[in-house]
Amino acid sequence: MTKGEIVLGCLAPHPPHLVYAENPDENEPISEGGWEALRWGYARLARKLKTIDYDALVILTPHWQTYIGTHFLGVDAFKSLSVDPIFPNLFRYHYDLKVDVELSEKMCEIAGESGIITKMMRNPDFRVDYGTITSCHLLNPEWDKPVVTVSSNRNRHYYSVEVMNEQAQALGRACRKAIEESGKRVVLIASHSLSHRHFTTEAPLPEDMSREHIYNHSQYVWDMKVIDLMRNGKMQEFIDLMPEFTEQTMAETEGGGLTWMMAAMGMPEYPAEIYGYQSVIGTGNVVACWDPNDVTREMVL
Amino acid sequence: MSDDPVLFGLYVPPHPHPLLAPDQNKGWGELRAAYDECRRRIEESEADIIIVYSTTWPSIVGHQFQVQPEPEWVHVDDDFHFLGSMPYKFKMDVEFGNAYRDAAESRGLHARTVAYHGFPIDTGSVVALSLLNPDNRIPACIVSSNMYSNRSETIVLGKAARDALKAQGKKAVIVAVSSLSNRMFTKHVDPVDDRIHSAKDEDWNQKILEFFEDGRLEDLSQLSRDIHGQIRVQKVVAYKPAWWMAATMGQHNNYDGEVMAYAALHGSGGAVIQLTPSEGSFGDKEFDEDDVETYRGDRNVLDANAGDMQAPGGVDGPLDEAERPADDEWRNPVEVIDDLYDEYGSSVISHATGALGAAAGAAIAGPVGGVAASIVAKKTVGKMMSKDGAIIAEDAPSAVGAYPHARRMGNMLFISGVGPRSPVDNTIPGGPIEDEDGNPLDYDIEAQTEACIENIRIILQACEADLSNIVDVTTFLVDMKRDFSGYNKVYAKHFEEIQATRTTLAIQALPTPIAVEMKVIAKAP
Numbered sequence: 004m005t006k007g008e009i010v011l012g013c014l015a016p017h018p019p020h021l022v023y024a025e026n027p028d029e030n031e032p033i034s035e036g037g038w039e040a041l042r043w044g045y046a047r048l049a050r051k052l053k054t055i056d057y058d059a060l061v062i063l064t065p066h067w068q069t070y071i072g073t074h075f076l077g078v079d080a081f082k083s084l085s086v087d088p089i090f091p092n093l094f095r096y097h098y099d100l101k102v103d104v105e106l107s108e109k110m111c112e113i114a115g116e117s118g119i120i121t122k123m124m125r126n127p128d129f130r131v132d133y134g135t136i137t138s139c140h141l142l143n144p145e146w147d148k149p150v151v152t153v154s155s156n157r158n159r160h161y162y163s164v165e166v167m168n169e170q171a172q173a174l175g176r177a178c179r180k181a182i183e184e185s186g187k188r189v190v191l192i193a194s195h196s197l198s199h200r201h202f203t204t205e206a207p208l209p210e211d212m213s214r215e216h217i218y219n220h221s222q223y224v225w226d227m228k229v230i231d232l233m234r235n236g237k238m239q240e241f242i243d244l245m246p247e248f249t250e251q252t253m254a255e256t257e258g259g260g261l262t263w264m265m266a267a268m269g270m271p272e273y274p275a276e277i278y279g280y281q282s283v284i285g286t287g288n289v290v291a292c293w294d295p296n297d298v299t300r301e302m303v304l
Numbered sequence: 305m306s307d308d309p310v311l312f313g314l315y316v317p318p319h320p321h322p323l324l325a326p327d328q329n330k331g332w333g334e335l336r337a338a339y340d341e342c343r344r345r346i347e348e349s350e351a352d353i354i355i356v357y358s359t360t361w362p363s364i365v366g367h368q369f370q371v372q373p374e375p376e377w378v379h380v381d382d383d384f385h386f387l388g389s390m391p392y393k394f395k396m397d398v399e400f401g402n403a404y405r406d407a408a409e410s411r412g413l414h415a416r417t418v419a420y421h422g423f424p425i426d427t428g429s430v431v432a433l434s435l436l437n438p439d440n441r442i443p444a445c446i447v448s449s450n451m452y453s454n455r456s457e458t459i460v461l462g463k464a465a466r467d468a469l470k471a472q473g474k475k476a477v478i479v480a481v482s483s484l485s486n487r488m489f490t491k492h493v494d495p496v497d498d499r500i501h502s503a504k505d506e507d508w509n510q511k512i513l514e515f516f517e518d519g520r521l522e523d524l525s526q527l528s529r530d531i532h533g534q535i536r537v538q539k540v541v542a543y544k545p546a547w548w549m550a551a552t553m554g555q556h557n558n559y560d561g562e563v564m565a566y567a568a569l570h571g572s573g574g575a576v577i578q579l580t581p582s583e584g585s586f587g588d589k590e591f592d593e594d595d596v597e598t599y600r601g602d603r604n605v606l607d608a609n610a611g612d613m614q615a616p617g618g619v620d621g622p623l624d625e626a627e628r629p630a631d632d633e634w635r636n637p638v639e640v641i642d643d644l645y646d647e648y649g650s651s652v653i654s655h656a657t658g659a660l661g662a663a664a665g666a667a668i669a670g671p672v673g674g675v676a677a678s679i680v681a682k683k684t685v686g687k688m689m690s691k692d693g694a695i696i697a698e699d700a701p702s703a704v705g706a707y708p709h710a711r712r713m714g715n716m717l718f719i720s721g722v723g724p725r726s727p728v729d730n731t732i733p734g735g736p737i738e739d740e741d742g743n744p745l746d747y748d749i750e751a752q753t754e755a756c757i758e759n760i761r762i763i764l765q766a767c768e769a770d771l772s773n774i775v776d777v778t779t780f781l782v783d784m785k786r787d788f789s790g791y792n793k794v795y796a797k798h799f800e801e802i803q804a805t806r807t808t809l810a811i812q813a814l815p816t817p818i819a820v821e822m823k824v825i826a827k828a829p
Contacts, residue, residue: 069383070488071570084422089364091420120491128389129380130424154382158490160537203452204414205365 037210044279065258072120175266317574318428331567366414462551
């Protein structure tokens with residue numbers, strides 16, 4: 004069997020505002036637009052994804068939070084309604100997705116063998132988290148590829164961000180091994196923002212861009228610092244900085260997504276492709292990807 | 305019959321085990337039996353409504369109230385999905401939910417209702433309502449637990465529930481859904497091996513249960529921060545359910561407490577507890593944290609420049625829609641300032657008040673207007689009026705509202721109320737009287753009084769006058785008993801020879817955490 008591989012890694016934030024702003028048929032609320040810098044960046048990355056041959060999307064999302072190990076979706080298909088608990092006024096999305104259960108089981112198995120606590124999620128009534136729905140919609144609105152969602156193990160709340168960083172790297176290495184053994188071509192997705200201090204009130208018109216800005220300058224400076232590391236292919240340095248960055252900016256990286264993905268991709272030393280940066284309700288969001296293929300890799304921004 | 309709007313309160317665990325797997329563990333079964341007994345007691349009560357506050361419904365944009373009339377779904381827990389699904393169909397008291405939201409807003413909270421098909425009702429609420437009210441005999445209200453809220457916000461949320469109950473003349477059973485210690489095992493364990501995660505957690509759980517059994521809910525509320533630090537996972541700001549429960553039940557220690565069951569739930573502490581208001585008294589409250597009636601914290605961070613609005617005249621909460629200018633009226637403050645200066649700069653001497661109050665106020669209402677007004681004022685610095693009109697003092701603390709530092713009328717100078725705020729950096733000499741959460745701080749009244757008088761001197765100087773011109777002083781103190789002596793001592797140092805008339809008043813609060821404000825009338829030079 005051909006050795007499987009990771010063909011792309013995407014940092015894909017999931018503010019429901021982006022789906023809301025786009026007005027897709029699947030989402031109930033209607034908007035006047037907004038957050039174009041991110042949405043246009045997402046659209047460009049989605050076009051790139053269309054040019055890549057891959058079998059499945061594997062996504063780690065901070066909105067499936069588990070405390071008892073890492074869980075993997077284990078049901079063939081899910082069709083339901085995803086309503087964001089924080090912004091239900093913006094996101095009520097009717098989803099219909101397929102799961103690559105074989106790949107999911109493989110990752111669960113290999114991770115378990117490496118000492119990670121794991122569990123397959125077999126309940127057909129389970130509602131897929133909105134992070135998965137948002138990131139996958141924006142990257143692949145046709146939903147024509149199967150998905151595997153990996154839960155975000157939050158037992159770091161019992162310990163520290165450093166523990167998260169180590170656990171997520173172990174999980175990343177295990178997932179890479181599983182993907183290689185599966186023989187499949189896989190796109191990884193770390194579904195989260197960067198800095199995550201956000202406003203606690205909402206503008207009367209959510210998409211009023213005159214009200215949108217980064218929460219504070221410190222967040223912005225941190226975001227720019229780590230994006231600069233991405234642009235310069237210094238991901239090991241970023242992952243080493245991850246605990247400090249996460250604590251200083253209350254970053255959503257606390258869920259382990261980027262650490263997991265970078266570990267799975269062997270800590271890239273090549274530049275990330277940056278597609279756009281913008282705040283969403285004060286949080287810092289960047290759309291980026293790591294393309295291991297130096298022929299197709301490009302300097303976007 | 306008691307006129308207390310709360311018949312009794314319940315404290316129950318959020319985990320799905322008592323609902324889905326009571327037979328798999330003896331303790332889970334005991335919790336289930338206690339839940340069932342609570343259900344019977346609710347059925348026998350005269351309750352009009354069940355109000356649920358669940359720690360597993362975190363909100364971020366203020367607090368949320370479920371007002372979907374009959375929410376229906378099949379819920380699955382993120383961690384314990386293997387125990388099974390939880391189909392539900394609940395009945396909400398929409399009228400009460402709306403009233404509760406309104407009451408919360410009236411007390412300064414940011415609040416909104418949610419009424420969307422498919423809204424993800426949390427595991428704790430689903431478990432509690434499924435077991436306590438399976439036939440929907442009594443309508444319910446579910447309120448979220450704001451992730452960032454702290455004591456004052458949660459206390460006020462509880463008081464708002466009482467407001468709404470009293471306004472509607474309803475009797476309630478209230479339910480706080482929360483673990484005691486909430487550290488779970490991080491690996492899968494056989495149900496029969498379940499136990500409290502650690503001896504420390506067990507010790508603290510027993511302390512909490514003892515407080516509950518003694519009916520000392522208010523004391524428990526005031527221990528919340530200690531509890532959070534000792535046995536709660538640090539993923540949220542604070543351990544809030546005791547705050548909400550105590551505030552909703554009236555903030556006292558007079559309850560009959562009954563711990564009906566206590567058991568481990570995958571390592572965390574689960575208990576079913578009933579508190580019923582009683583005539584007896586445990587005694588004085590052991591602790592005495594300050595109470596709070598209205599939330600005045602920072603919840604308007606999205607409003608332009610609001611993050612800087614910590615000075616007198618700044619706002620303490622979001623603008624009401626009625627107060628908020630239409631979107632096309634919002635302008636960049638700098639542009640407005642420049643426009644105002646261009647228009648009024650040269651003639652501001654005689655028109656300053658009108659310019660600030662009318663032009664700035666109308667162009668950029670609220671706090672931004674206030675800032676614009678003060679900056680306009682700074683641009684017209686030192687412009688002394690040769691005749692009646694407003695006076696702005698460059699070196700005095702900025703007036704953040706649309707008012708001048710002083711106004712001349714004939715041969716008299718009327719000075720606006722002045723606090724101790726530093727004109728350099730807005731700090732409060734002698735320290736603020738409370739922190740951001742409303743917790744009292746030690747402060748130096750003498751330093752505050754000195755700073756206050758110095759600010760008056762600066763303003764008078766801009767009027768080409770000095771302290772000796774003062775003929776009348778009105779002083780406002782927020783704590784007469786504590787501060788009069790220190791204030792009086794400093795006052796005497798400056799005014800003993802001036803012999804102005806004086807009135808000193810005790811008032812409830814000043815706009816910012818200061819202890820003293822002074823207003824004077826002086827003779828113009």
